[in-house]
Amino acid sequence: xxxxxxxxxxxxxxxxxxxxxxxxVRKSINIALVPDVVVGDYVILHVGYALNKIDPQEAQxxxxxxxxxxxxxxxxxxxxxx
Amino acid sequence: MKYVDEYRDGALxxxxxxxxxxxxxPQKQYHFMEFCGGHTHAIFRYGIPDLLPDNLKxxxxxxxxxxxxxxxxxxxxxxxxxxxxxxxxxxxxxxxVPGSRKRSLLKVKAExxxxxxxxxxxxxxxxxxxxxxxxxxxxxxxxxxxxxxxALVIRQARAQGLKNFSVYCNHLLTPAAISNILESPEVRDxxxxxxxxxVGPAHVSTVIGSQPYHYFAxxxxxxxxxxxFEPLDMLQAILMLVRQVNQGRAEVENEFSRAVTFQGNLxxxxxxxxxxxxxxSFEWRGLGEVPYSALxxxxxxAEFDAEKRFTVEYRSARENKACECGAIxxxxxxxxxxxxxxxxxxxxxxxGSCMVSSEGACAAYYSYGRYxxxxxxxxxxHGATVKESAI
Numbered sequence: 001x002x003x004x005x006x007x008x009x010x011x012x013x014x015x016x017x018x019x020x021x022x023x024x025v026r027k028s029i030n031i032a033l034v035p036d037v038v039v040g041d042y043v044i045l046h047v048g049y050a051l052n053k054i055d056p057q058e059a060q061x062x063x064x065x066x067x068x069x070x071x072x073x074x075x076x077x078x079x080x081x082x
Numbered sequence: 083m084k085y086v087d088e089y090r091d092g093a094l095x096x097x098x099x100x101x102x103x104x105x106x107x108p109q110k111q112y113h114f115m116e117f118c119g120g121h122t123h124a125i126f127r128y129g130i131p132d133l134l135p136d137n138l139k140x141x142x143x144x145x146x147x148x149x150x151x152x153x154x155x156x157x158x159x160x161x162x163x164x165x166x167x168x169x170x171x172x173x174x175x176x177x178x179v180p181g182s183r184k185r186s187l188l189k190v191k192a193e194x195x196x197x198x199x200x201x202x203x204x205x206x207x208x209x210x211x212x213x214x215x216x217x218x219x220x221x222x223x224x225x226x227x228x229x230x231x232x233a234l235v236i237r238q239a240r241a242q243g244l245k246n247f248s249v250y251c252n253h254l255l256t257p258a259a260i261s262n263i264l265e266s267p268e269v270r271d272x273x274x275x276x277x278x279x280x281v282g283p284a285h286v287s288t289v290i291g292s293q294p295y296h297y298f299a300x301x302x303x304x305x306x307x308x309x310x311f312e313p314l315d316m317l318q319a320i321l322m323l324v325r326q327v328n329q330g331r332a333e334v335e336n337e338f339s340r341a342v343t344f345q346g347n348l349x350x351x352x353x354x355x356x357x358x359x360x361x362x363s364f365e366w367r368g369l370g371e372v373p374y375s376a377l378x379x380x381x382x383x384a385e386f387d388a389e390k391r392f393t394v395e396y397r398s399a400r401e402n403k404a405c406e407c408g409a410i411x412x413x414x415x416x417x418x419x420x421x422x423x424x425x426x427x428x429x430x431x432x433x434g435s436c437m438v439s440s441e442g443a444c445a446a447y448y449s450y451g452r453y454x455x456x457x458x459x460x461x462x463x464h465g466a467t468v469k470e471s472a473i
Contacts, residue, residue: 001147001175001441002227003120003311004285006085023083030204033230033350042085044288044341047173048202049231051350052288052341054085059340066094066314069321073097 004046006054009039020045085340089312090128098317099133105324112138113276114323115413117260118283119146119441120311126450128313134320141413142446143263145283147223147254148175148439149411150366153399155252156181159221161394162250163187163195168392169213171206172221174199179438182399203235203249210239210247219388220249227285229253229377230350233357236379236386250388251379253358256286257294258375259366263412264302277413279323281316282308284338289354291346295334303332310338357383367401367435368411405434410443417444424452 007029011019016032022045030049031037043050106112116122122142125131131140144150160181163170170187177188177199191197196216200206203220210218222232232249239247260280282295287308295306305326309319319337326333336342357380364376379387401407405427406420417423417436427433429445436442440449 001119001173001223001439002145002225002283002285004227004288006083008084030202030231030234032234033347033353035349044285046227046285047231048204049234051227051230051285052347054340056340059085062315062318062337062340063088065318066091066098069101069318070094070097073100 002046004044004051006042007045007050009037009041009043012037012039018050020050086312089310089314091314095128095133095313095317098314098321099130102133102138102317102321102324103135105321105328106135106138107328108137110137110327112278112324112327113141114138114279114281114320115141115143115263115277116281116316117143117145117256118281118286119149119439120285121281121283121309121316122146122443123441123446124311124313124316126446128316129450130313130316131451133317138320138324140320141277142410142443143280143413144259144366144368144411145225145256145286146436146439146441147225147228147252148179149407149435149442150254150259150368151176151179151223151252151435152365152367153181153401154365154396156187157185157399158394158396159219159250160185160187160190160195162219162388162392163197164190166217166392166394167196168217168219169196169198169209170219170221171198171200171203171209173201173223175439176221176223178432179435180432182397203231207235207238207242207244207247210244211242214246216246217391218247219392220247221252222249223252223254225254225256225283225286226289226354229354229358230289230347233353236357236383237353239386240383245385248386248388248391249379251358251377253377254364254366255360255375255377256283256290257298258372259369260295261298262366262369262372262375264298264304277304278327279305279307281319281323282306282334284308284310284315284342287336287338287342287346289347289350291344292334292336292342293344293346299332299334305332305335307335308338308342310340356380368408402433407434407436407442407444410436417447420444424448 007020042054206220307319358377409415436444
């Protein structure tokens with residue numbers, strides 16, 4: 001029910017509406033809750049409304065966390081099978 | 083899709099799961115509750131239980147608005163569509179939920195009531211503008227994620243001077259429900275498993291921020307990790323919870339920092355605060371009455387409040403006696419403990435609320451988990467094996 005998807009803002013149509021790209025599908029959504037959104041931003045879309053912007057740097061940092069786990073596992077495999 | 087695919091890497095998932103197995107203390111039992119139905123669905127869909135060690139159990143919480151809406155509130159919505167001749171606009175999630183006497187919004191629609199499925203509450207507003215001679219009611223359900231849009235349409239209806247639009251408000255609050263799970267006497271009487279930590283909902287937190295969780299991390303000494311809905315997000319959150327438990331910490335950590343801040347979306351919170359107020363108490367299916375856990379429309383917007391506009395009788399409804407949804411929502415029982423599970427209660431023919439929504443624990447378990455732990459090779463009664471031996 002509270003699921004939402006990350007979508008890219010393509011065109012700002014009015015102060016309240018924007019055209020977004022949803023994995024290849026274009027749709028008009030309401031952006032009244034994220035007034036400072038600009039073209040190229042990714043927003044979290046839920047029931048036709050943008051709830052928040054996605055912070056690309058934070059997203060990168062989370063992926064970095066996964067990569068660290070990956071590195072630890074790789075090291076361990078090397079130690080176990082020299 | 084960007085921000086989705088990179089969080090679904092199978093090899094990385096196995097690595098993170100490997101770390102979890104490495105780091106759990108073998109003599110300790112870990113019970114973590116994922117509050118949100120979206121997480122429940124993700125856990126089963128991606129087969130996460132199979133990746134976790136045996137002494138780490140995920141408990142599926144009551145964070146599914148479809149599952150916890152009491153039958154009497156659904157009956158009232160059905161009543162509005164049938165007896166008051168309104169155009170009832172509802173999110174698709176509610177259409178198939180069985181109310182009293184097995185009636186559902188979909189069934190009464192087939193019998194001629196004007197029930198319309200909408201993707202967004204904006205559509206309900208448009209339908210009201212297009213049908214000025216008809217009363218249009220929007221059946222509003224959902225947690226903090228879905229509430230700001232409802233607040234915006236109420237304000238928009240006022241700005242447009244619409245006289246035929248109202249909202250039947252059933253919006254719920256996440257922190258209140260989590261507190262209730264931790265402390266309410268009813269839940270204590272009904273029994274609940276000891277919990278060691280919570281996976282906090284991602285999208286709800288984009289609105290309310292990570293701030294509200296600090297209270298019960300401190301008050302109840304339970305770690306909370308806010309997590310996204312992709313499999314790597316889930317696994318990373320579980321790893322972070324394991325580390326907190328092992329180190330004796332009870333903090334709020336944010337794994338979904340790409341969209342969740344400490345304060346959340348201040349604009350969304352303000353529009354909700356200006357439009358809604360707390361209900362003193364609200365009934366949750368499976369939890370009973372939960373104080374200050376839901377919202378109602380402020381007096382200032384009374385003309386848009388369907389509960390003030392229409393007189394609907396609330397009759398207390400009887401649940402199917404054998405249905406274990408209540409205990410399952412509190413994490414006390416698993417879907418397999420229910421005698422109705424899989425026969426006759428299925429997603430196609432749901433008897434209880436946890437089977438109706440794909441986010442309910444029973445539906446998720448039915449769709450993705452019901453064959454786990456069954457070994458086909460040794461199951462002589464299985465059709466496939468019988469056929470093979472006949473050849």
